Amino acid sequence: MISDGVTTSAPLLGEPLPVELMNTVFVDQGRTGDALDGDADAAVWLRAVADRLGTETAITADQLDEKAVRSVAGALRTLRDALRLLAAEATEDPRPAATAPELTRGEAISALNTLAQAWPELVWPADGQPSRAYRGARTAAELAIQLIAHQAVELFTGPDRDRLRPCLAPNCPLFFVKNHARREWCSPVCGNRMRVARHYRRHHPAPQGQ
Template sequence: MRTDGGTTSAPLLGEPLPVELMNTVTGDRGRTHDTLDGDAAATGWLRAVAHRLGAESEITADQLDEDTVRPVAGALRALRDALRHLAADATQDPRPSATAPELTRGEAIGTLNALAHAWPELVWPADGRPSRAYRGSGTVADLAVQLIAHQAVGLFTGADRDRLRPCLAQNCLLFFVKNHARREWCSAACGNRVRVARHYRRHHSAPSH
């Protein structure tokens, strides 16, 4: 999937960025795919979401080349696994764990907190209006990971935590925020698959004797 400045095979569904990161683990016919597997894949994903990070910082896709992202690729995947663990806990997800099944809740919380070190600063140019921009320690790639972790703290402590859902369509491993009452699936594609499967079962079930 291509967006402004980056290419990724992960679905980008317009969810909060922590949920988009959770959804870098996908399923297909019973197989699990890690779309952040490798430095190039991590770089492509961060570049693909850079325009959303830039709303709270000065991050641009051009700053996130593979050499810059390589040192934080492991931290990005660790954050993803921690978020999936905590999302599964928050939603009582009945699906088998797709990543890091040995991770404990305490370890997941510790990983998130260790990476959520971004803070707001006042930006007030002489000829403009004051605004807020987030800063962090390290490189621009470090800040990208820190911002997503910081947003995840807000996700799990805010109203969206109660709206977070696992998509229970067959073979789907994604999460979504239930933003309207009738939404039951992460995407229209999953909803269509469920409806087709229900139709098939109704019309091909064995007759009772």
């Protein structure tokens, strides 16, 4: 997907950033993809969401090049895997784990808490309005991961936890926040796939005995 001129292979669906991170595991043309597979990929994904990070920090995309992200790319993947496991528990997700099946619940919580070390500070210029800015790390890349982890703590402890859903379209590993009553799928693409599949089943019933 393209965001601010940066192309990442992951879908960006406008979900909360922790959910966007979960969705860096995706399926494209029947194959599972990982938008964080390499350090360069991790840098591309962070740059693609930099505009959203910048709303609460001073982070800009040019601070998230491959060299800057290389030392924290592993932590970003660890956070992604922890969030997917905790999201699966929160949503009673029936799908098989798409990443890190050996990760335990305790390890996932510990990883999230270790990374969620950003904290908000009041910014109030003499000639402007008060606002909130996050601090907590030496580099922009570290702060980006800490901010996403911090937002994940808020996700799992706030009202969006009850709205978090696994997309149950065939072979889709994505999560989404159910932001209106009729939404059932992560995207219109999955909704169309399900309608096509239902239409096929209605008009091509399975032979008796199968």
